[in-house]
Amino acid sequence: MKALTIGLINLKRVLRDRSNVVFMLGTPILMILMLGLLFGGSREPRLGVSGAAGPLAERLVAALAAGGAVQVERVADAGRLRADVERGRLHGGLVIPQDYDAAVRSGGRADLRYVSLGRDWDAIDLESAVRAAVQRENTLLRAARYGVERGAGPFGERLAVVSRAAGDGAVRVTTTGEAVIPAGLGAFVFSAPPTLLLYMFLTALTTAIGLTQTRLLGVSRRMYASPTPARAIMAGEVLGRLLICLAQGLLIMLGSALLFGVGWGDPLGAAAVLVVFTLVGGGAALVLGSVFRREGPVITLGVLLGLGLGALGGTMVPLESFGEGMRRVARFTPHAWGYDAFTALVRRDAGLLDVLPQVGVLAAYAAALFAVGLWALRRSLVRG
Template sequence: MFTIAWINLVRLFRDRTNIFFVIIFPIILIMVLGLSFGSGGWSPRIGVTGASGPQAAKLVAALERSADMQVVRLDDDAEARARVERGTLTAALIIPPGYDHALSSFIPIQLPYITRNEPSALQLGAAVRAVVSETTMPARAAAYVRNGSFGDLVAKAESVTVPGITIEVTTTGTAAIPGNVTGFDISATSQLLLFVFLTSLTGAATLIETRRLGLSRRMYASPVSSGSILLGEAAGRVAVALVQGLIIMLGSGLLFGVRWGDPLGAAALLLAFSLVGGGAAMLLGAVLRTEQQATSLGLLLGLGLAAIGGAMLPLDLFSGTMRQIAHFTPHAWALDGFAELLRRNGTIADILPQLGVLAGVAAALLALGSWRLRAALTR
């Protein structure tokens, strides 16, 4: 049984294209989605040019104190544009050479903001405008008065205190997504389930290849029981899903700081979902006759069930009816389990309902797949 399972792993990773789609591609998608939808502790990088005068230096210092961004000082505008175009910077703020002179002469001046049209850059733009507005407020007050030297007016404006407005923020109920949950955490969970199930289904082609090449007949001719052969094939399918899931979990955790909640609960969810994927792959490999059929139907079912189950669009955005439909897929139950671990600091005891459903689905698929595979191998 262990030999058959090991051979299935070797056959998977012997093909170098599988290494890309099984390991590298999921990590790339986690990075792209995590950066696109909010990176939590990862502050966007903004380039700043032209901080030559006192007022310009004050503005740059205020930007550097902001927790919403990382400031990178640049030499000229051309470098700023090039680095934004290449994507090494989220945006760039150009401080013109006459910035200090314009403020002291009460002349309006614009600060060019360079960025690509993407969500993180638009959010950063709001933060930059807030810092610029706060920093230049004394200068704008001096421009409004214009009765004295610029330095004296700015000093008076900075020393004036007025009764402030206190804003109190309260939250009713429990937030759907806590503030400590990053875009990487959310994208990693969905991509884990998407690719583990997708790889399992498309991997059914290997099982069909085993039958087509006569390997299954030779195994039956050896002094090995049919039960051991079926267990070996099932273990091979589950092992592929487990190895891929562990690589995604560890890789995303090390590269992007993704948290998976309670380790025991996360491991149990991964094992249960891998059993579901292994059972589905066995059933698909036993029913279909050609590798092309397995690959095509595997892609269709893998992507379709992932979309319905919330692995492509968060379940929080689904309507009530669609959320009920989503729970006809194993993906939705697994996502509920990971949400309990990550968002509400749950333990393995809190996800027993989700584990129970996944275990039931896995048992049904493995039993049906074993029955059909036995008939296909001995046909």
């Protein structure tokens, strides 16, 4: 009972400071949002089309939407189209002249106008796709017109013939093996698990200062002098570290699921990874908070190790982008094993049995850290 009381006091002491709450929950959620918007998932650029609505104009619109790479929607007029582009609702717009069908059938010139914001990178990519579609359509129209001029038949018939001969013009891609990033996943699925691992470990290390402060203020000495046995004090301090780490992990999981729709995969598998990584973070905090007698080294090393190991383990830059040598080095961090486990759960629909190897390695990390941490904590209590 005393151990539980000590553990809950440690948790309350951290949560009592509002800045800690912001760091434990607000900052990770904001990081998930930013990384998800910047790098996560894939977006279809939105193209607005206004102007002529004849058969040939609609054929051009269909060519723009072919393949599903561009999301095309009709807009009432050019003024509305320009306004939607300026407000960011559309990445770009194409204005088709009203005489488009007549000009094409007669072999004349039809000028298309593309509208975009120069600073929008999506608009630049969209412009390339629009140019390619327009050029291909122009080639088919010119071929059909050439046939008409040579007396091969009416324009509509010639256009149908050259379209069938040209095919759909699409490049078909076949993926062999397992895709690194499966299609259809939401943008925030890629940012949530690494952020969870980074901040759980970082928070555990930075809040380890509580252990040092407890000794500096004489609280540990007074508890040890009371009828409270050393094992109860140690259990309470361990429980406090674990409660802090676990509370943050659960809050990040729940917050990302509610706000961004992040699915964490198999519940048993996700719970197992969360628990063992909590043990890793708690063990690391126990070591850091028990070894040093002053607050300065704890704060400095907590930040350096939390960020450094997190970066090396793939929580800032995806492991998939690492070279083979760096990936081997990353395996020395618990973050890389947690990253692999969550990747399997979130992206591959893996279950608990599939991530048992990663869970086992993380459990070994936790056991080693707790062995050192408990020895250092008992030594500091007895010495104090």
